Amino acid sequence: MIAYYSSDFVCRFCNAPYLSWFESRLSPDTVVGTHGRDLLGEEQFAVSWPYAQRALAGEFVEFERTRISSGGETKHLLVQYKPDFGEENLVRGVYILATDVTSLKVAEAELREAASVYFNVSEGIAITDAGGKILSINKAFTEVTGFAEEEAVGHSMAILKSFRHPPEFYHDMWDEIGRTGRWQGEIWNRRKNGEVFVEWLAITRILDREGNPSRYVAVFNDISSIKSGDERLMHLVLHDALTGLPNRMLMQQRLEQVLSQHGRQPRMLAVMFLDLDGFKAVNDTLGHHAGDELLKVVAERLSAQVRASDTVARLGGDEFVVLLDDPHGEAEVINIAERIVATINGPVDLSGHSVRIGVSIGIVTYPSPDVASDELIQCADAAMYDAKRLGKNRYRFYVPAQALQAGSESSGWVI
Numbered sequence: 001m002i003a004y005y006s007s008d009f010v011c012r013f014c015n016a017p018y019l020s021w022f023e024s025r026l027s028p029d030t031v032v033g034t035h036g037r038d039l040l041g042e043e044q045f046a047v048s049w050p051y052a053q054r055a056l057a058g059e060f061v062e063f064e065r066t067r068i069s070s071g072g073e074t075k076h077l078l079v080q081y082k083p084d085f086g087e088e089n090l091v092r093g094v095y096i097l098a099t100d101v102t103s104l105k106v107a108e109a110e111l112r113e114a115a116s117v118y119f120n121v122s123e124g125i126a127i128t129d130a131g132g133k134i135l136s137i138n139k140a141f142t143e144v145t146g147f148a149e150e151e152a153v154g155h156s157m158a159i160l161k162s163f164r165h166p167p168e169f170y171h172d173m174w175d176e177i178g179r180t181g182r183w184q185g186e187i188w189n190r191r192k193n194g195e196v197f198v199e200w201l202a203i204t205r206i207l208d209r210e211g212n213p214s215r216y217v218a219v220f221n222d223i224s225s226i227k228s229g230d231e232r233l234m235h236l237v238l239h240d241a242l243t244g245l246p247n248r249m250l251m252q253q254r255l256e257q258v259l260s261q262h263g264r265q266p267r268m269l270a271v272m273f274l275d276l277d278g279f280k281a282v283n284d285t286l287g288h289h290a291g292d293e294l295l296k297v298v299a300e301r302l303s304a305q306v307r308a309s310d311t312v313a314r315l316g317g318d319e320f321v322v323l324l325d326d327p328h329g330e331a332e333v334i335n336i337a338e339r340i341v342a343t344i345n346g347p348v349d350l351s352g353h354s355v356r357i358g359v360s361i362g363i364v365t366y367p368s369p370d371v372a373s374d375e376l377i378q379c380a381d382a383a384m385y386d387a388k389r390l391g392k393n394r395y396r397f398y399v400p401a402q403a404l405q406a407g408s409e410s411s412g413w414v415i
Contacts, residue, residue, distance in 0.1 A: 001077075001098040004084070007091060009036045009052055021077065021098065023070055055081035055094045064101075076105040124199075124220045130213045132156050144199075144222045146192030157218065162196045164188040173203075177216075181205040186223070197224045240314040242292055243299035251313035251321055258325050259373050262366075267326040269366040270333045273380035274302075276318035276344070277358035277392040290350045294357070301343040305336060321377065330365065330397075337361055337395040345393070358393030360384050370400040 001021055003014035014028050022040065024031075036052070037045045044067070051061045061081040069075050079098045086092035118125060124141040128134050134152050142148055145160060152159065165188065176183045184202040191197060199220040206215035238250035246254070258269055276298065283291035295318065302312045302320060311323040322340070327333050344359040362383025364376055371379050383398040390396065 001096075001100070003096040004093055005036060005052070005096065006093045007056060009049075009056075009094075010034065011036065011039055012093065018096070018098070021067075021075075021100070051079070051081055052094060055083050056091050058083050058085070058091050074102075075100065076102045122221075124218075124222075126152070126157065126218045128157060128216045128218070130215070132158075132216065135215070144191070144197075144220070145189070151192070160189040160191075162188040162190040164196065177203055177205055181207075189220075197222055198227050199223060243296055243314050245299050245303070245320075246311055246313040248313065248315045251311060251315070251323065254311050255323055255376065258323065259366075266367070268329070269376075270324040270327050271364050271366070271376045271380045272322040272324070272337065272340075272395075273362040273377065273384040274320040274322065274340070275360050275384055275388070277360055277388070279318040279357055282350070282355050282357065286350060286353060286355070290353070293350055294348055294355070297348050298344060301346075302340060305339045305343060321380070333363060333365065334395075337363060341393065341395060360387040360392050361395035362387055362398065363395055364398040371398065 001015065001018040003018045004012045006012050011031050011034050014031060016028060019026060019028065019031065022044065024039075031039055036048070040048060047065060051063055054061050060083065063079055065077050065079060067075055067077075077098050078101045079096065082095040082097065083091045084093040084095055119138045121138065122140055124144045125138045126134055126141055127136045134155055134157060137147075137149055137152050141152070145152075147159065173183050173185075182202070182204050184200070186198055187201045188196055188198050200223050201218060201220040204217045204219075205213050206217060208214040238247060238253075239245065240247045255271070261267075262269065279291065279294065282294055295314070298318075298320070299312070299314065302322065306312060306322060306324065309325050311321075311325075313321045313323075315321060322336075324333060324336065327336070340361065341359055344357065347354050347356055362380045362385070364371055364379040364383060366373065366376055379398045383396050386399070387394050387396040
């Protein structure tokens with residue numbers, strides 16, 4: 001937009017874009033000789049006149065001004081008033097150059113908003129170059145990782161590496177980014193203080209005009225507390241609330257896991273099904289609270305008789321299962337069963353009352369020509385009932401029904 005005003009602020013020249021700013025329907029020729037007040041109107045003139053006075057005094061003036069269009073849109077203008085010096089260095093007029101910067105103002109506002117979001121969102125954000133060197137981070141990045149801007153910018157994202165993942169993990173990650181331009185998932189990283197934490201990370205590749213990787217944007221959330229909550233919930237789902245032992249569901253999962261490993265690496269598995277003898281009498285005599293305390297003692301004593309690789313589970317009531325993973329033959333299974341019987345037989349003090357109970361144990365080993373993998377619990381349960389039938393407080397190995405019918409009742413070990 002171009003215009004020229006004489007020293008008395010009368011328009012001597014203007015172009016059509018200049019008039020369009022004021023939404024005037026006049027042509028440039030018709031406004032020549034018009035005073036600025038008449039052309040601009042009182043309101044617009046009042047805004048412009050202070051700047052015009054400075055220009056007429058010989059000062060180069062630059063300023064911004066806005067107005068609301070007839071359609072309600074806010075318009076922005078960058079204006080320059082340049083003095084026109086004549087003889088004896090006197091100002092004889094003012095050149096007016098103006099540019100509509102509405103689109104730039106809108107873009108500037110959007111950039112400010114984007115920057116505000118970038119720096120203030122709760123997600124940690126890092127922008128790297130094509131080589132993985134950090135160019136920019138936001139406030140949440142520092143809050144989560146502990147690395148300040150001056151400690152992170154210029155360095156590789158490897159400053160967060162936890163060394164919990166094998167090289168194949170990162171290879172697969174970057175392979176997916178190379179194919180799809182994006183990867184997201186859980187990853188373990190390390191804070192500045194050395195603490196390892198788990199985060200949900202999304203990496204997006206930004207291409208330049210030639211289609212080559214130019215930037216990578218990493219956005220992450222610290223999900224340690226969520227994972228911790230999930231783990232606590234999962235523990236409640238898979239463990240007995242009273243004793244803390246694995247429940248039936250987790251016991252079944254571990255049994256299936258061991259059986260699946262058996263297909264790749266054959267080894268022995270023993271399943272013990274335990275039912276307490278005399279527990280009901282304690283429960284009825286001393287109350288359910290005493291019964292609960294007794295079950296906790298039993299759980300502790302059972303756990304003390306097996307290895308970390310074995311599993312002691314409570315199925316409910318006074319029933320327990322012990323999974324022995326790769327015991328050293330039946331002799332070790334017998335030794336563990338005898339220790340369990342002995343430790344359960346030991347006296348238990350319940351609020352000043354000394355009680356004794358027993359335990360009946362049914363045992364089945366795998367592999368066995370007479371037992372299918374999906375029948376192990378049932379067979380151990382059947383053997384436990386045989387132990388009870390034979391007098392309780394003892395263990396008994398599973399004996400197939402046909403063997404019993406053939407008169408081989410003594411073919412299982414019994415004490």
